[in-house]
Amino acid sequence: MESGNMRYLAPKTVTEAAQLLADSDGIARVLAGGTDLLVQMKAETIAPDLLVDIKHIPGMREITAEAGGWRIGAAVPGAHISEHAGLKADWPGVVEAAALIGSTQVQGRASIVGNLCNASPAADSVPALVAADARVQITGPKGTRDCAVIEIPVGPGKTTLQRGEIVTAVLLPARTGIGADACLRFIPRTEMDIAVCSAAVNVTLDESGRCSAARVALGAVAPVVLLVEEAADILVGSRLDRATLERLQSVCSKAARPIDDKRGTAEFRREVVGVMARRAARLAAERATAKAGEKA
Amino acid sequence: MALDEYEKRDFQVIGSRPVRPDGIDKVTGRALYGADAVLPGMLVGKVLRSPHPHARIRSIDTRAAAALNGVRAVVTGADFGEIRKGETRNVAENAMAFDHALYDGHAVAAVAATSEAVAREALKLIEVDYEVLPHVTEIAAAMAPGAPVVHAGFVEDSVPDGFSENVTARHEFGHGDLEAGFARADKVIARTLKTAATHQGYIEPNACLASMGPDGRGDLWCCTQGHYFVRQLCAEIMGIEESRLRVTASEIGGGFGGKTTVFVEPVALMLSKKAGAPVKLVMSRNEVFRASGPTVSSEIDVKIGMTRDGRITAAEAELRYQGGAFPNITVMFGAMAAFAAYDLGAVRTVGYNVLTNRPKQAAYRAPGAPMAIYAVESVVNELCEELGLDPLEVRLKNAARKGTKSSYGPTFNDIGLVATLEAAQAHPHYRAPLGPNQGRGLSCGFWFNFGGNTSVSLSVDMDGSVSVTEGNPDIGGSRASIAMMAAEELGIPFERVRAIVADTASLGHNDVTDGSRVTFAVGLATIKAARAAKKELCKRAAMMWGIDEEAVTWENGCAKPSGPNAGSFEPLPIEKIARKSPRTGGPIAGHHEVNAEGAGVSFGVHLCDVEVDPETGHTKILRYTIFQDAGKAIHPDYVEGQMQGGAVQGIGWALNEEYIYGKDGRLQNPGFLDYRIPVASDLPDIDTVILEIPNPGHPYGVRGVGETGIVPPLAAVSNAVSHAIGTRLYELPMSPPKILKAIREG
Known part of the structure; x- marks a missing residue:
């Protein structure tokens, strides 16, 4: 990875790092782990003029x-x-x-x-x-x-x-009450892959074991991660029972706005993102219930 | 056929599992691969590639690039002009487009510069004037009347009238009366099956360092499976005699058939010639996917007739393979191999090669066989399901055996198919219970194997240790196996033998490391070279003792008097004879040159259990067992490794690997992120059962084992998935979207 005039700097403060980026007149990039950036540079999709490594700034690795x-x-x-x-x-x-x-x-x-x-x-x-x-x-x-x-x-x-x-x-944020989250991703293999679709569910339970708050987010089924409020509404007030989770699955599938590409068809993503959401919700519920058990 | 070589004996070294001699170098980084070669003053070579799948090159303006400070040479197709005919011309045109860009990624120009940055800048300054032409990347579209002609002038006489000019060859094999055979069947099933193009997926990208001298002599270092063939191709392309070019093979980070030809080597040589300096050229992963040689994609029609009790009465197949923009004979191997596992009264296969705007295919482990046998083994299983028959019993009932006239012509000698099927039947895997959403699949596999031109030299060093010089790159542990055979024959410890791979100037011609030939053919030549050295050692001992040469025998690394009449002498170990060699006639060595025949075909049977997630179509391989005939396993670790490696690659073909082309004719997934080979966590431990049915054509009974292992997994996995989901897919890869769709459509 050779480049004509690329500069690499490792400032010791955030202010200094921000200033370097702001003052740069070419393509500047922040380097943390570099697992995306270095691959892009190697593939010649970008050729930065300035790399600002933030790993040496106090607190960045804590x-x-x-x-x-x-x-x-x-x-x-x-x-x-x-x-x-x-x-x-x-x-x-x-x-x-x-x-x-x-x-x-x-x-x-x-x-x-x-x-x-x-x-x-x-x-x-x-x-x-x-x-x-x-x-x-x-x-x-x-x-x-x-x-x-x-x-x-x-x-x-x-x-x-x-x-x-x-x-x-x-x-x-701080956890209020008894709660847990879970995240599942679908890939054709078991690792080293890009999500075909994914879902994360975060639930809070009240003292009676009912869901008092929830957030449901879907990945790789729209240009940005989707926060599906309608799906969360289904969970709130329920005991996260099977019928509720099946409704969640269907709402998540409907909320998805996927595309066809080399990693999967839109039809497949829409269907499977619902499955991921249902399974993630069940996993989050199991974790929260286990915590409730520990407290009791 | 050399069928009298085998001699039963007890082995000392063969069959043991010594530590591999190349292991420490490879894990410490001391081993030198293709990109590790360096020379003083060497330049960096880089290639400009066509973004179009098909275009006429009107002109290439390289003036601005050549004028850039640091650029030392620019080459285009014009530098390779007026090249001979035949395959060498195709190899040259594939390495550098002449007047047409024939696929996305086809090289159109190259530069040599003092740094990578300058080389990259220079490529941007090259102006290519393309006239974009209609393209075709799929088999059916390329065969259709009126399809864009990919590359004119290759149609052979075997192709009947009425085909598109993209169909370049027709091959036919078989015997018997098909019509009568199908008439006798109780059930006939005809299906069309498809497989995608896959890449060998070697870890090490193709790389070379070329240095052409002003006197027309040159040196080339490269990662290759066959440096003699590299020399032959490159010398012809460069217009020099073979002896003027010395080629040295580096360590090789995988090849699987893909490194049996050249891609960047002639370009580096031409750049070096023009620049007057050494040039290193290393392909990026993107270039490897777009412009080295993947295997063919296929469409195969299979029709098989079976009686109620499971006897196959007739079988036929039409195979259509595309292997890119140049002709190849892979479909011929497919047509030969398709029904090899069966003893058939009536069989016919017809194969067509089809040109498309894709990269020129290269060999890939048992080229042409996995897809053909996938199609056949899928339909055989479907017949078993329809007729309620045990698929293993049916294969035993119809198995090819000694005396069977094979579907491709020859009559089989000793073969191991029945033994492997019986071993599978007796194995606990075959009867293990299955859970919900789980299924079990079975498939046979076959490969011809090859012998070929081989030259080996063995020298007894002055301290009695032994050096073996061979000319085949070690791609699957051959240095270990060859050293073991030398040690066995000489009766000395494995650790006292070192085998090295020499350059093209050091030995007679050696064919490429392919066809599972090395352990067989180089092993055979090594044994014979060792026998020649033993004869010389006995002669020297006789001189030392002052007795007749015929009165000395060789045993456990020592010369001994052959009997009481020969006189009474203490055995003379190899090191004593070696040390005295200056006084008994000089250095002691043996060599052997042969065009080896009698390679002996190899059969295998694979059993596979899968679990399919019915909500996502995700397939998990739960259990996998391989049964394969190795003739004689020289180093069982390597034999198991070959069997397991083949299975893993075949599992990749079955589940996720595919070349994906967009409507624009460009490859959509030129990298390991979206070209999905199996990763370690995708796989269970793969169990192996080695059978040893000696090959009559080898002194120790060896059969090649490198290729058969990739043949059965496609159908074994597909049959297991069908069993798990209750419906059958006829297309590979069986990626999750396809499986989920099949489940939904029932």
Whole structure:
């Protein structure tokens, strides 16, 4: 991977990194795990003039408890997420979604922020982040802001991030009440693949075991991850019984707006995304019920 | 046929499992692959490829590229002009388009520059004026009357009138009265089955380093399955005598038949000649998919008649294969192999080769056989289902055996099909219970195997250790197997023998590492070279003892007097004879040259269990067992590895692998992300049962084992999926959308 004049810089602060990006007059890219970026460079689909490596900025590779929830730094690799007991207890669906990215080797580098900013409609971890109602913290030339994950991608390869802005962390909210999430992806193989479709479901149970809150997100069936409120409405107030989950399946299939491509037909995606949603909801319900059992 | 070679004996080394001699180099990175070759002052070569599936090249303007600082040479088809005829011309035109771009990815120009960045920049400056022509990438469309003519001038006399000019050859095999046979059947089933083009999927992309001197002598380092053939092709393309070009094969990161020809090597040589400097050319993965040689795709009509009790009365097939824009004979192998497992009174196969705007196919493990046998084994199973018969019993009832006149002509000698079927029948796998959504499939497989031109030299070094020099790249552990055969024959430990693969100037001609030929043919030549060396060792011992040469025998690595009359001497070990060799006539060596015959066909039977998710169409392979006749397993680890590797590739063909072309004629999935070969977590441990029915044509009974293993999985998996979902698919790959659709349509 040789390039004429590409610069590689590894600043020590976010402000400095944002400034470098803002001042760059060519193609500039943030390098975290690099598992998308380096592949694109090798395939000659992009030839950046500037790479800003954020791995050396303090906090970027840390997972910390914050406001009852969790802060995951932008360069935390999937392998660290998978081994974090606190995250796994609160957000098992987010953890399993992060673990879907790539392979064992890729997990040593790949970050969920990178997965989000790459803005693929098939991003493995984004449906789970949306179902979790996760937010991201952003630093840019004008300072720091935060916004919901779902507001970042706007289409394949496109985000709402402004020039010079860097996503520095994912913020997972505090769990209120008894709840759990789950995420399932369909691929023809068992790993190292791009989602044909995926679904993430996050549920909260009240003391009687009824679903009091839910979020349902679908991946790879539209230009962006879909948050299906109608599907969540079906779950709320139910005991997540079989009939409810079958209605969820049907609503999710209807909500999907997939396309035909080399990875699957639209017809197949529409049908299977419903199956993934139903199975994910059942898994989330089982996890939440198990937690309720532990408390009782 | 050499059928008197085999001699029963007890083995010391053969059949054991020593540590592979190339293992440490490969896991530590010390092994040198195609892209690892370097020379001082070498340039970087890069190829410009056509984005169009079919176009006339009106002109190519290379002036701006040639003028770029750092560019040392530019070549186009014009540099390869006036090239001879036949296959070498096709290879050259495939390496660099002459006047037409014939497929998406066809090379149209190349540059050599001082850096990769300059080379890339130079490619952007080359202006190609294309006249885009109508294209065709699918078999039926290419055969249709009025189809765009892909590449004119290849139609052979065997093709009857009335076909599209894209149909270049017709092959026919068989015997007996089909009409009478079908009349005797209680059930006749006729189906059309299709398979997709698949790539060999070797990990190492094609790579070479070429250095042409001003005196017309050259050197080439490349990853290849056959450097002698590389030399032959490249010398002819470069217009030089073979001896002027020395080719050295690197370690090889997989080939599976795909590296039996050249793609970038002639381009690198031509760039080097023009630049006056060495040129390294390494294909990217994208280039490997678009412009090296995948295998054919196929459409096959099969019709088989069977009696109520399971006897096949007649069988016929028409096979239509496309292998890209150049002619090939893969469909002939398919037509020969289709019914090889059966003893048939009436059989006929007809094969047609069809040109399309796709890359020139290359060999892929048992070329042409997997798709043909998939079609036949699917219909045989369907007949068994319809007639309520056990598919294994039916195959035993109709199995080819010694004395069977094969469907492609010759009469079989000792073959292992019945033994493999019986081993499968007796195995616990065949009777293991199945759960819901699970199914079991069975298929036979076959490959011809090959012997061929082989030259081996064996030298006894001064300390009595042994070097074997052979000329076939080691693609499946052949250095280990060959060293084992030398050790066995000489009666010395395996560790005292080192086998190396020498360059083209070091030995007589060696055919390509293909046709599962190396362990058989190079092994045979090694044994004979060792016997020649043993004879010399005995002669030297006789000199040392002062007795007649005939009075000395060889045993356990030592010369011994042949009996009490020869005199009483302590056995002389090989190292003592070697050390004294300067005083008994000089170095001790043996060599053997042969065009080996009697390779001995190989049969296999595969059993496969699957579970299909009825809501997604996802197939999981639960259990897989292979039964294959190896004649004699020299190093059983490698034999098992060949069997397992073939099965895994065949599972890939069955489930997910396919070349996907868009309406624009461009390849949609030129990378391993969307060209889905099985990954380790997709597979169970693959169980192997090696049968040893000695091949009469080899001193130790060896049969080639490299190719048969890829043949049965297609139908074994398809039959298992049919069993699991209760309906049959007639097209590969059986990707989840296709399976789910089949389930929905019942």
